[in-house]
Amino acid sequence: MDEIIVADGLVKQFDAVMAVADISFCVRRGEMLGFLGPNGAGKTTTINMLTGLARPDAGAIHIAGVDCVANPKAAQYHIGVVPDESNLYPELTGFENLCFCAALYGMPKQVRQQRARELLTTFGLVKASDRKFGGYSKGMKRKLTIAAGIIHRPKILFLDEPTMGLDVSGARQLRQLIADLHGAGTTIFLTTHYIEEAERLCDRVAFIVSGRIVKTGSIPELLAPIQGKHGMLLVCDGHDTEATQTLAEAFPEMTFTRQDKDTLRVEADSPILVGPLARSLEAHHVEILEARRVRPSLEDVFVDITGIEAKAMSDKR
Amino acid sequence: MSSWIAFWNIVRKDIKAYYLKPPNITWGLIFPLAWTAMFFIRTGGEVEDVLYLLPGVTAVSILFGATSMLAVTVTFEKKNRSFERLLLAPVSFQTLMLAKTSGAILFGALNVLAPVMIALFLTDLSAVAWHVFVPAVFLIAATSTFFGLFIAVAVNEVFEAQTYSNFFRFPMIFLCGLFFPIEQIPPLLRPFSYLLPLTYGADMLHGAVHGGNTLSLTVSFIVLCAFCTALFLVSLWNIRRKWIM
Known part of the structure; x- marks a missing residue:
């Protein structure tokens, strides 16, 4: 498999705080990489740098072969981003939101309307398509935000804490949707503090603590020592x-x-x-x-490596 | 082509989501009405006075309409993070910010309809040089909008946007020759008048409505274009510096 995301020696500092300290990793085409770490570990800062919302102080990023630091706008054609908080327009309907997001990628009217309808069906939101986004439940908001992230059929999808704040059934539904997207060949970069979620969904996992990647590996590789x-x-x-x-x-x-x-x-x-x-x-x-x-689970591996209790990580969140 | 699709849809979305809301439409009517009535009564109530009030009321309506809308909507979108969606789109910053400002420019320019309609009802406007009036309206709307953008980039909260806007807007009413000539302003303050873009816009309007301009129309036109370009470029530079951390 070839590498579709390559991050090399990324550094980001905010005043005296070193948010990301010299991290390097790669994500292969079609892979789902889990980025796991406690709050403040540098997960969102890393995503922001990879998606062009933040400039690294040092290091290089290549997204689908495009130099993201030199030309972030060209790299943004290849990516879809689902932030940790749903950020669509509350005054627009679900359908209008999707059409608007598609238009930002230059999709013609007919194509974007067809794609929006297709996604509303896939995500079970057809009945809510003419309702304003502001009136959606939290689970529906997350679903529509993911739909907006993939409206232009990106090669790579960045998911920042996709199931945070959802009830059990909502989170389960969403995990299934993510698994389906992955199954369809989308490369997914997933940040989460739910270790079980990463274990269930991801091909590989990187643990990040205090701005540094402390361990990377496939789930079987990480579980091997405690097998x-x-x-x-x-x-x-x-x-x-x-x-x-x-x-x-x-x-x-x-x-x-x-x-x-x-x-x-x-x-x-x-x-x-x-x-x-x-x-x-x-x-x-x-x-x-x-x-x-x-x-024995990935949680035990995480605790072994980082010394941070997974429960404490969730509580802190 | 793809940039144009994005541009047009951002403008359309902003108009639908913000500018065509009933409170904004009523504000666009009531505000100029109140200004016209206030000055009409204050100046003695001669119908002919309306012609001399029109440039000032027009300029102040555009100024308040355009600066408020953009500063508030951009700050609101920054706050609820929907602005991030625009920053993540493969659209250049120039196109993005031109799209965001186009709706506000249009809204500011349309605020002129109320005072013009009132004036049309009360007096004869056949002598108005519309070929000067219309460009002046759009130039004032553009400078006011870019000024609103400049403020939006500088603040984090909606209330801050309003506070900072008023800090500049209210002095402009007195310093820019809207309702009395700049010559009546104390000489010490006069240089400040010429540092403000509204002075040149209001002068163009006075020239267009009753031939009372004190500066050359060409000079005013060039100065307003220069203000537009400078405010837009500084705002873009600030966005890159402050929003792409």
């Missing part, structure tokens, strides 16, 4: 620090992490048996209410 690990979540009644300490001493081959007041996470290189753990806890008058096997 043999076993995990279990124990929900206990009356669990305390002393009990955790006792378990750690009794089972040195395992690691115990208290996730919250009642939940304990156990990890080991070999299968974990509940019986010995239950007996040990019973001695401290702690009862196991629930034991659930957990599959």
Whole structure:
């Protein structure tokens, strides 16, 4: 596969804050790259530089072979952008918004109207096509914003936190739409703080922390180091620090992490048996209410590499 | 061709979304009406006075209409981030900003309809040199719009746009010879009059309506064109500097 986005040595500083510190990466044609990191890690600044909304202080960007730093307007023909907040025109209808966005790319009237109708059908918005965008629900707004991003059939689509703030069913629908777009051959650059979302959708993932890319790889490559690990979540009644300490001493081959007041996470290189753990806890008058096997995930890799808890990342957001 | 499609659709969208809204249309009628009535009563109420009030009322209607609309709409679009959509489009900044300003220029020029209609109803306008009046109207609308753009680029909030606009607009009413000749302004302030584009626009209008221009029409025309170009280029430079971080 050839490389459709190439970023080399990108640097961006705002006053004393180093937003992006010398990052390099590439995205292959037809690939979906997940850009994962906590708030303030430099994700949006990177997208802004790649899309021509910000000028890098140093470094080079090539989009579909076009030098984006020297000629951002030429590069913008190849890209579609879906920002983290829906930014269409509230006073225009869904149909008018799509037609307007198509016109910005020079599409003739007949072509843009046909394309707008086609996208409204694909995104299940036909009934709302004559309603003003300002009256749409959050999920409908996100869908129409994505439709606007692909109205000109771009080779590359930048999605900035596409499911943020959506309810479960809205987010699921949107993920399916993104997967379909990817399946149709669109190259997608996805930033998200939902690690599960990246794991489910992306071919490769780059972790960015404090303006630096700390790890890049395909999902299997990233999961490889923890592939043999076993995990279990124990929900206990009356669990305390002393009990955790006792378990750690009794089972040195395992690691115990208290996730919250009642939940304990156990990890080991070999299968974990509940019986010995239950007996040990019973001695401290702690009862196991629930034991659930957990599959090692990208979240564990992220925590291992960055030291940032995924939950803390979401909460911060 | 593709730039033209984008240009035309931006203009059309702005006219539909902002300029043709009922509050703006009524504002475009009430504002000139109020100005005309105020000066008509103040100057003694002779119908012939309308001819001498027309240039001032025309200029002030364009000034307030054009500067307000562009400064507010651009700031509003920046605030709700829909302006980003334009910046992300493969359209040059020049085309983009010319499209954004064209709607406001047209809106500013159309604000003239109310005072002209009133004057037409009250007095004889057969002596008006329309071939000077119409270009003057469009040049004042263009300079006012580019002035509004200049302010829009400088501020972040809609209320700031209004505040800064008024800071310049109200002194212009007194300094630009709209309702009394510049010769009546204290000599110390007179140089400031000639630094303001409205002075040249108002002078052209006085010349067109009752032959009362003090400057050469050619000079006024050239100076207004120069103001338009300078304000537009400075705004473009500011947009590149401030909005493409």
